[in-house]
Amino acid sequence: xxxxxxxxxxxFRKEVREFIENNYxxxxxxxxxxxxxxxxxxxxWHQILGKKGWxxxxxxxxxGGTGWTPTQKYIWSEENARMDTIMPLPFGVSMxxxxxxxxxxxxMKAKHLPGIRDGSVWWxxxxxxxxxxxxxxxxxxxxxxxxxxxxxxxxxxxxxxAQHADWGFxxxxxxxxxxxPQEGISFILADMNTPGIEVKPIKxxxxxxxxxxxxxxxxxxxxxNLVGKENEGWTYAKFLLAxxxxxxxxxxxxxxxxxxxxxxxxxxxxxxxxxxxxDDFLRKVSQLEIDLTALExxxxxxLAGEAQGKGPGPESSILxxxxxxxxxRLTELTLEAVGHYGHPYFRGFPEDGSNxxxxxxDYAHQAAPSYFNMRKTSIYGGSNEIQRNIITxxxxxx
Amino acid sequence: xxxxxSDEQTMIRDxxxxxxxxxxxxxxxxxxxxxxxxxxxxxxxxxxxLGLLAAPFSEEDGGLGGGSIDxxxxxxxxxxxxxxxxxxxTIVCAGGFLKHAGTPEQKSxxxxxxxxxxxxxxxxxxxxxxxxxxxxxxxxxxKDGDAYTLNGHKAVVVGAPWASHLIVTARTSGxxxxxxxxxxxxxxKDAKGVTTRDYPTVDGRRASEVYFENVxxxxxxxxxxxxxxxPLIERIVDEATVAICAEAxxxxxxxxxxxxxxxxxxxxxxxxxxxxxVLQHRMVDMFMEHEQSISMTYMATLKLDEDEVTxxxxxxxxxxxxxxxxxxxxxxxxxxxxxxxxxxELAVGHYFKRLTMIDSEYGNVDYHMRRYSRxxxxxxxxxxx
Numbered sequence: 001x002x003x004x005x006x007x008x009x010x011x012f013r014k015e016v017r018e019f020i021e022n023n024y025x026x027x028x029x030x031x032x033x034x035x036x037x038x039x040x041x042x043x044x045w046h047q048i049l050g051k052k053g054w055x056x057x058x059x060x061x062x063x064g065g066t067g068w069t070p071t072q073k074y075i076w077s078e079e080n081a082r083m084d085t086i087m088p089l090p091f092g093v094s095m096x097x098x099x100x101x102x103x104x105x106x107x108m109k110a111k112h113l114p115g116i117r118d119g120s121v122w123w124x125x126x127x128x129x130x131x132x133x134x135x136x137x138x139x140x141x142x143x144x145x146x147x148x149x150x151x152x153x154x155x156x157x158x159x160x161x162a163q164h165a166d167w168g169f170x171x172x173x174x175x176x177x178x179x180x181p182q183e184g185i186s187f188i189l190a191d192m193n194t195p196g197i198e199v200k201p202i203k204x205x206x207x208x209x210x211x212x213x214x215x216x217x218x219x220x221x222x223x224x225n226l227v228g229k230e231n232e233g234w235t236y237a238k239f240l241l242a243x244x245x246x247x248x249x250x251x252x253x254x255x256x257x258x259x260x261x262x263x264x265x266x267x268x269x270x271x272x273x274x275x276x277x278x279d280d281f282l283r284k285v286s287q288l289e290i291d292l293t294a295l296e297x298x299x300x301x302x303l304a305g306e307a308q309g310k311g312p313g314p315e316s317s318i319l320x321x322x323x324x325x326x327x328x329r330l331t332e333l334t335l336e337a338v339g340h341y342g343h344p345y346f347r348g349f350p351e352d353g354s355n356x357x358x359x360x361x362d363y364a365h366q367a368a369p370s371y372f373n374m375r376k377t378s379i380y381g382g383s384n385e386i387q388r389n390i391i392t393x394x395x396x397x398x
Numbered sequence: 399x400x401x402x403x404s405d406e407q408t409m410i411r412d413x414x415x416x417x418x419x420x421x422x423x424x425x426x427x428x429x430x431x432x433x434x435x436x437x438x439x440x441x442x443x444x445x446x447x448l449g450l451l452a453a454p455f456s457e458e459d460g461g462l463g464g465g466s467i468d469x470x471x472x473x474x475x476x477x478x479x480x481x482x483x484x485x486x487x488t489i490v491c492a493g494g495f496l497k498h499a500g501t502p503e504q505k506s507x508x509x510x511x512x513x514x515x516x517x518x519x520x521x522x523x524x525x526x527x528x529x530x531x532x533x534x535x536x537x538x539x540x541k542d543g544d545a546y547t548l549n550g551h552k553a554v555v556v557g558a559p560w561a562s563h564l565i566v567t568a569r570t571s572g573x574x575x576x577x578x579x580x581x582x583x584x585x586x587k588d589a590k591g592v593t594t595r596d597y598p599t600v601d602g603r604r605a606s607e608v609y610f611e612n613v614x615x616x617x618x619x620x621x622x623x624x625x626x627x628x629p630l631i632e633r634i635v636d637e638a639t640v641a642i643c644a645e646a647x648x649x650x651x652x653x654x655x656x657x658x659x660x661x662x663x664x665x666x667x668x669x670x671x672x673x674x675x676v677l678q679h680r681m682v683d684m685f686m687e688h689e690q691s692i693s694m695t696y697m698a699t700l701k702l703d704e705d706e707v708t709x710x711x712x713x714x715x716x717x718x719x720x721x722x723x724x725x726x727x728x729x730x731x732x733x734x735x736x737x738x739x740x741x742x743e744l745a746v747g748h749y750f751k752r753l754t755m756i757d758s759e760y761g762n763v764d765y766h767m768r769r770y771s772r773x774x775x776x777x778x779x780x781x782x783x
Contacts, residue, residue, distance in 0.1 A: 001467050002400050003700045071399045277775070286771045290715040297693035304401040318686050391685060392678040396658050 005071070012072055016079045023048050024083055036208070037086070039122070039164045046088035046119030055117050056093055063101045063109070064117045070303035074252075081252035089161065092116035092123040096169045098243050099187065099236050103228035112167075112189070124162040124192070126170035126214060127237070129155060134386050136171070137181040137234065141216060143172035143188055150174075150188060150226070152196075152219040158380070162199045162212040165192045170216070175231050187233035189225040196220070206372035207347040241382055242316060248381055249323030251296045257330045258289055264337045264363050275337060288329055295322045314394035317387035324377035324384065331371040338364035401696065403471065406464065411471050413448055418479040424745045431482060431602040437560055442483050446515030451489055455497060459505060460513050466637060470644040470699045477648025480745075480752055482603045484518055484557030490641045492519030492565050494634040495582060499622040504584065508563070520561035521638075522552035522585075522608050523631065530761040532567070532631050533577045537610065539568035541624075544617050546570070546583065548591075548610040556759075558606035559596040562587055566610070570625050582627045584619040585610075601752040629706070636713040637702060639760040643695045643720045646756045650688045650724060653731040653749040657681060660735055660746075671734070680730050687723035694719045711773045714766035721763035724753035 005013070025044045031037070049055040057073055059065030068076065080087060097116045100108055115121030132139040141154025152172055162168065170188050178184030190197065196219035201209045228236055262285065265276035275281050302315055335342045341360030347369075378384040392398050403411070421441070430438055445451055453468040455461020462468075469490055476485060493512055496505055511517035528534035537550025548568055558564065564585045572579030585592065591613035594606040622630050658681055661672030671677055698716035701709055728750035732739035735746055757763060 001402065001404075001696070001700060004399070074399075279771075282771045282775075283767060286767055286774060287718075289774070290718050290767075290770065291690075293697060293715050294690040294694050294719050297697045298690055300399065301401055301693055301696070304399070315689070318689055322686065322690070385679070388679045388682040389675075391682045392675075395685065396672075396678070396681055398658065398661065398672040398678055398681070 005075075009071055009075065013075045013079065016076060017082075019052065019054075020079055020083050020085065023052075024085055028086055030084070031086070042086060042089065042164075043119045043122070045086050046093075049088065050118035055088055055119060056097065058094070059097065059101065063097075063113055070300075070307045074300065074303065077252040078255075081256040084256065088119060089122070091125050091160070091165075092121065094243055095125060095240050096123050096189070099169070099227060099240050102239065103187075103236050105224075107224065108189075108227070115166075121166045122161075122164050124159050124165035124168045124214075126156040126159060126168050126190075128158045130157055134383050136237070137185070139171055139173060139185070141170065141172050142176070143170075143174050143186060143221075145174070145223070146220075148223055149220045150223060152188070152190070152216045152221065154216050156214040156216070157202070157211075159199065159212045159214040160210055162192070162214055163201065163209070165199075168192050168197075168214070169227075171233055171237055174233075178231065182234040184231055185233040185237070186230050187227040187236045188221060189227065190219060190221045194219050194221060204373065205375075206369040207345065208369065208373065210373075242313075248316075249295055249299050249319035250327055251292065251299055251323070254292055254323070254326050254330055255296075257327075257334075258285070258292065260363070261285065261330065261334050261337060264334065267361070267363075268337055268339060281337075284333055288326065288333060291322070291329075292326055295319070295326060298322070314390050317382075317390045320381060321378075321384045321387050327377050328371075328374050331367070331374045335367045335371040338367045342368045403467070406462070407468055407471050410448070410450065410453060410468060411475060414450065414472060414475045415478075417444060417448065418475060418481070422479045422481060424480075424748075427480060427482070427602070431598070435560070436598060436602075436604040437483055439560075442518070443515050445483065445485070446513070450485070451515055452513045454489065455493065455509065455513060459497060459509050466640065466699050466702050469637075469641050470695060473641045473644035474648040474695075477645035477650075477752075478652050480602065480649065480748055484520065484560060486638050486641050486645075487521045487557040487561070488512060488517075488519045490638045491521035491634055492563070494637050495565055495621050495630070498633065499582075499630055501618075503618065504621065508584070517563060518557065518561045519563045519565060520555045520558035520587075520606075521565045521634075522555045522558070523565075523567045523635070524553045524555070526551060526553045528553075530765045531575070532635060533580060533628055534575050535567060535569045535580060536574055537566070537568040539570050539581055539583060539615070541570065541617075542614075545614045546581075546617065546620070548583070548585065548613040548615055550610050552608040552610075554599075554605050555594075555608050556599070556603055556605045558587070558594060558608055559604040564592075564608065565621070567627070567631055572625075577628050579625045580628045580631065581624050582621040582631065583615050584621065585613065585615055589613050589615070599755065601755040602748065632706075632710070635760055636709060639713050639717050640695065640698045640702060642756050642759055643691070643698060643716050646720045646724050646753060647688065647691045647695050649749045649753050649756075650684075650691055650727045653727050653746055653753065654681070654684045654688050656746050656749075657684065657731045657734050660738075664736070677734055680734065684727045684730050687726050691720050691723045707773055711770055714761075714770040714773070717761060717766040718763050718770065721757040721766070724756055728753040 028041060028044060046055055054066060056064050057066040057068050057076060061067045093116060100112055127136060129139050129141060143150040143152045168190050170190055171185055172188050173184050174186040175184030196217045198215040200213045202211045202213060203209060204211060262276060265281060266274045268275040270278050299319055341364035344359045346365055449462055450472050452461045453464045457463045496509055508517065523532060525536055537552065539546040539548050550568065564587055566583045566585050568581055568583060569579055570581040591611045593609045596604060596606045599605050661677060662670050664671050694716040698712045701712035731746050732750050738744055739746055
């Protein structure tokens with residue numbers, strides 16, 4: 001047991017840091033969040049990484065993965081967090097990509113993996129429905145075989161950033177008479193330009209437009225868009241969720257967030273002295289940092305296990321629960337730190353993108369929206385209660 | 399980065415686990431802790447034969463060439479079986495002082511006897527008014543020719559009834575709370591002027607109040623430099639803190655496992671209570687606390703040899719999480735066991751008691767949270783300069 005970095009790992013960190021510093025787009029530096037960015041900006045870093053061969057580090061090398069060790073991946077995420085980079089979106093890279101290379105046909109791999117790698121194709125996720133949230137298997141969207149096509153009808157919801165999407169992956173019911181709800185589901189890909197797909201925005205409590213309703217009316221997709229076998233989509237869906245969870249802890253980003261919180265609290269004053277010197281406030285920051293250390297070393301242990309061929313198993317549920325709790329507490333404390341200047345609402349005022357009328361310090365502008373927005377994290381990806389159900393069943397055996 | 403145990407460490411764990419399973423079952427332990435002596439010197443001898451007492455010492459010092467990771471492995475197993483024998487005071491504390499600062503004479507006088515299991519130490523550092531501050535000392539040691547004269551009162555010296563020797567912290571100069579002027583001595587318990595009041599502790603161990611009245615200690619028994627011992631004491635206490643964190647992670651794992659098992663057996667309203675989601679989620683939270691305690695104990699153990707600020711922050715962070723996690727796991731274990739959890743006959747209550755006492759040993763959650771916060775401030779100030 002040791003925590004040392006090898007000379008090769010130190011050299012790797014240097015290489016990565018220099019690459020990010022030399023290649024990260026100027027216009028995105030200091031932006032921090034993807035909030036309100038356009039499609040091109042959101043894809044910019046992904047496309048640069050695609051050219052470098054670093055856009056899908058976790059994939060098997062034969063599909064374009066980097067073959068990095070867990071320690072190298074840890075260094076990679078730390079260095080990206082250091083520069084607040086806008087990372088590739090998960091829907092292609094971490095979700096549908098692994099499903100396609102694991103369960104898809106050779107033709108499907110050849111057609112879709114390159115676009116995910118190079119960041120030219122934007123994917124969205126059609127899982128949840130108005131009546132199927134945590135109980136995902138109760139989904140009602142149907143796909144009916146008609147010659148060489150499936151005809152899809154139904155409604156998906158919470159389709160994140162579908163307004164930009166080129167392709168979507170949808171869970172659809174192909175056997176309404178299956179014995180168990182999980183058994184009649186298929187995993188189908190669809191070009192978002194297919195007639196019958198309609199995306200409608202959902203405005204969320206932070207004022208943003210991140211998620212959508214996606215309506216599917218007599219959408220005809222070719223049968224070759226079926227992933228794997230008909231009626232076995234639930235297996236692929238669960239596989240995807242386990243992959244999604246393993247990256248969800250967000251340790252490096254939260255560490256960076258604590259640094260920023262400390263800076264804010266060193267600027268804000270309480271009784272004429274920096275807020276960070278207040279015992280009550282400092283204690284909350286310390287507790288957060290200590291809990292983050294516990295998460296970090298739990299993730300490192302998990303990664304070490306994965307390198308030896310274990311997982312990602314149900315232990316990744318711990319990372320999801322604790323990681324999201326910490327992200328939420330971080331935004332909560334940041335909002336607390338900015339005091340009065342958490343109140344002003346800037347979206348569309350005086351007009352989007354305008355900076356001529358600054359109110360309060362810059363660091364306060366996103367404090368409340370971020371806090372409101374991050375409440376989603378304990379709900380998505382399988383709510384934190386669902387994660388506890390998974391541990392109950394898979395680890396405690398209850 | 400590497401989280402694997404060496405073959406030697408795995409071997410120590412396996413052979414110790416076997417010994418404890420065969421000879422340290424819960425009923426045997428109950429009889430031992432309520433016996434007159436409260437421990438088993440013959441068990442200590444078996445620990446010596448297994449090499450546990452030699453594990454963390456260098457080969458030069460007569461040990462097996464291991465270190466803190468070996469102690470962690472051993473302490474986790476001790477935590478699983480609620481072992482009461484004085485490994486931390488003798489091996490981690492006294493052994494640590496000798497290892498880090500002992501003279502060749504002191505090492506040859508004591509280390510062989512410690513490693514062989516013939517000599518047991520206790521660590522007398524706490525005082526009635528000092529709480530967890532290692533520098534808050536009213537015990538004095540005055541230089542008098544070739545000897546020091548000790549006067550004072552040490553509180554709750556764990557393992558002292560079984561010890562022949564004490565490691566004592568005392569003030570050789572300065573005022574009560576000064577950081578300077580602190581020294582460390584080896585004191586034979588039967589030295590003239592040492593008196594003790596022995597008693598059991600709530601978690602099944604034994605301790606003493608130790609009084610020093612004009613006790614003459616040869617100058618050769620001073621460990622390290624006179625008046626400059628605080629950094630050394632802090633280091634040893636950090637090592638001991640991490641050792642009991644490992645003990646806590648062992649105890650937490652068992653308390654959790656026993657609770658899950660009980661919830662499968664115990665039926666109410668016609669079904670096993672483990673089928674109730676409200677209890678399932680609490681047992682998952684216990685599981686997560688235990689996992690994070692393992693992570694924090696590894697983290698702190700691996701950072702013991704880093705610079706002082708890094709080490710102290712790591713140890714305090716671990717002790718905060720273990721204090722909080724231990725309380726949560728212990729309290730929930732009792733609650734989910736229901737009335738049976740309140741009985742002395744079930745092991746789970748004994749795990750709860752040990753976990754509770756671990757929080758207030760070597761500084762509780764509040765103490766370590768404060769130490770962590772202050773060190774973070776120092777960190778920030780250093781980074782700003």
